[in-house]
Amino acid sequence: MISTLLSQHPHGPDGDPTPRLAYGADYNPEQWPREVWQDDIRLMQEAGVNIVSVGIFSWARIQPAEDEWDFAWLDDVMDLLHAGGIGVDLATATASPPPWLTTAHPEILPVTASGETVWPGARQHWRPTSPVFRAHALRLVRKMAERYAHHPALVAWHVSNELGCHNVYDFSDDAARAFRDWLRVRYSTLDGLNHAWGTAFWSQRYSDWEQILPPRLAASHPNPTQQLDFKRFSSDALKEYLRAERDVLREITPDVPVTTNFMVMGGTKGMNYADWADEIDFVSNDHYVVPDPQDRDELSFSANLVSGISGGRPWFLMEHSTSAVNWQPVNVAKRPGELARDSLLHVAHGADAVCFFQWRQSAAGAEKYHSAMVPHAGSDSDVFRAVTGLGRTLRELAPVAGSTREPARVGIVFDWESWWASEQDSHPTSLLDYRREALDWYSALLALGVRADVVTPRADLDTYQVLIAPVLHVVPAALAKQLTRYTENGGHLVTTYFSGVVDENDHVWLGGYPGALRELLGIRVEEFGPLLDGDTADVRLGDGVPDGAAGRVTSGTLWTDRISVDDPEVEVLARYLTGPFADRPAVTRRTLGRGSATYVSTRLGPDGLSGLLPALLAHAEVGSELPDGARGKVELAVRRDAAGRYLFLVNRTDEPVPVAGLTGEPLTGGAEEDGTLVLSPRGVAVLRQPAT
Known part of the structure; x- marks a missing residue:
């Protein structure tokens, strides 16, 4: 229009x-x-x-x-x-x-x-x-x-x-x-x-x-x-x-x-x-x-x-x-x-x-x-x-x-009601920032060169192979069933601390946290462990993390959870080394057929998430569409119509960046050097590829 x-x-x-x-x-x-x-x-x-x-x-x-x-x-x-x-x-x-x-x-x-x-x-x-x-x-x-x-x-x-x-x-x-x-x-x-x-x-x-x-x-x-x-x-x-x-x-x-x-x-x-x-x-x-x-x-x-x-x-x-x-x-x-x-x-x-x-x-x-x-x-x-x-x-x-917009394979769920409810007073911490947590996941995906869509719960969530729902605090019963079906049908759900805790009336789901998502995730949390401002809890990534990141130690802030795992289908991807719940799980993943449900119990920030995300994405067979040298430096967005696909390549840096291996008719931006597209500092190039 x-x-x-x-x-x-x-x-x-x-x-x-x-x-x-x-x-x-x-x-x-x-x-x-x-x-x-x-x-x-x-x-x-x-x-x-x-x-x-x-x-x-x-x-x-x-x-x-x-x-x-x-x-x-x-x-x-x-x-x-x-x-x-x-x-x-x-x-x-x-x-x-x-x-x-x-x-x-x-x-x-x-x-x-x-x-x-x-x-x-x-x-x-x-x-x-x-x-x-x-x-x-x-x-x-x-x-x-x-x-x-x-x-x-x-x-x-x-x-x-x-x-x-x-x-x-x-x-x-x-x-x-x-x-x-x-x-x-x-x-x-x-x-x-x-x-x-x-x-x-x-x-x-x-x-x-x-x-x-x-x-x-x-x-x-x-x-x-x-x-x-x-x-x-x-x-x-x-x-x-x-x-x-x-x-x-x-x-x-x-x-x-x-x-x-x-x-x-x-x-x-x-x-x-x-x-x-x-x-x-x-x-x-x-x-x-x-x-x-x-x-x-x-x-x-x-x-x-x-x-x-x-x-x-x-x-x-x-x-x-x-x-x-x-x-x-x-x-x-x-x-x-x-x-x-x-x-x-x-x-x-x-x-x-x-x-x-x-x-x-x-x-x-x-x-x-x-x-x-x-x-x-x-x-x-x-x-x-x-x-x-x-x-x-x-x-x-x-x-x-x-x-x-051409749909990505990863979706980040942004829910206004969870934003409103999770940041109200009289909570375990007043330091929680719903939007910042969602942005951290987005930043980590950008650093890995992975396209993601930011969507609301009204979207067709089944479109996405990986669905990240940070601090999905308000979970009515119908949404819990929808996410369960999504996972059972082969989707890979990732959620975080303070998720699934209350229903639409802001009433706590009883029986242990994460409430409405407890059975889906296969874990139980008896007590929250929010951290004082400036405090951290070290987290060690486990053997399920690829690319040599196993054993890597990163720091969690803001929040920890005392997680108990009773389900044999739940794998511990990371454990706390320090903090109130040292030696307990920090990140878990439950496998359901071809799907999975992952829980991240602390705020890892963009850097920590960049170490964890490869394990979650690889499990879902999702990777970057950018060449190695451009990942983290270039953002890729894709639009499409009946005539073809339009690849937007956005230089996130203040230096020239070569982008090898992507072909298409140049509409604007970029320069060719020895057959390779080079983005100028803070530059944008757009390529048109034929419809397939």
Whole structure:
């Protein structure tokens, strides 16, 4: 769908039927005098821009007062963009309510858990459950849709912006009423809720629905299932708001696709995007790199996860940065080559559109030091030259548009409910980082040159020969049965500490850990052994580890388990040398016919996992698709369509890397030296292989 937005869509800006990759940015012309707009169009054409998002923060400009509307300036912008051959992803402008609205209706402002009002002055100062806000917002959406329904520049609708970025958790009275309504649907009766929440503990039993509140500031730890349900409700409340805007747009413009920009990145966890994906016509995402030893791995991981959320279909990179951002403690500029490499890595994992925040760097406001396609220095700058270079590269990659991700043989399961529940309070450790554990496995696979997909439990898990499910904490009975069937049918499951421990109500599966997965794994854990920050437990890899790694000693951190093995089909792959459970198993594997189920009871980190993974992969007959010299230095991602396969080779290093043995028609990047493809430092090459 995305590859045809600019061509075959009936409201597209030109008649070229050729699918192509979309390229552009958020465009905020209201920040600039009109004489700048014409220069913007000229520079967009020079850079190869063919789509922009307009109107994201324009509510106060479009509607200066409750009964006053000003569309003239936006009409001009839409006309100019169309005349320039540039499509518009038009935002509904509802992301930030104007001052007149919050002054007249302060009851739309969010409330924190401690009862403080979140005041205007920034953005997203609205309650997702406020009927007053919704009425005003949907009135604006209807006005926008009616005015631009037939404008030839319109190629897609952009609902709000980064829904939940700053207002996912609201504890107001509106939220309390909506939470109770949500709970009535989920549990039907108070008896059902009292059972699910375990309210026999601490005298919390409810006798009337009106007694139930969000988990506001309390004297001690709030009820854990109440907390988990409030996270579910908060994600659902935003999803319902998304639906409300979408439904108005579909009523008036049924042929114009609708999206909204997710934020699959870093610590953004309040919105269950796997649950939202079916509500929109195509998935969009914003991503920003946060400096960290695994930062480029995290970029790849997030792009991969977006593809998983999208079901392997092409998606839209709505925002990332050309260089530095403005909101980190230290905002580091990108080095030469990183703008293109970061962008193309998203394309490698399924993006059919590459867009930045924003087109022209702001001269005022909170984000004036955030980089843009046209920086403060203007078009005579290294950033703009890199921007135009990327535009040329994306035109060279037009054949990739519309292709889908080729499934890998390894899948990493990423589960929002386990993320939410595993990091709640009153647990064995507060140091557990669900996303970091998943990223560690991904980093280790990258180091071994092994392709992996990051998927949600909604995916077809049987697709994968090896299924890695780190900290799969929440395991309902149905999921336990599904994983058992997967293994019995020849799949190879790998899971970790604190997995299988609770059901969907956050109730512990009794009889010993890892609870719902205990029989499948063939082990029993009576007691957890979390480690203090800075403490380690040495782990020795056993004889079942290939490539000379047997006997290798690595360090576990964060967690250990007191494992007992009674099943004769369970092999001990590693043992603790030190720590509270010295001499006991650290890593086990149970064989079930052609399948297996492995348990890793400590955090080994990317280096430790790189020593263990070869044993797990070899057992499943899975290996790298890269030549020896490129493993660990080059990331391989593959897209495919009826015409063939597209191999993306991404240099993860700051040095040239030769990649021998991979053949195909070069579409972009790389240089041939003595018959071998050589990737430049931080470079990307794309090869096209014929369909087989």
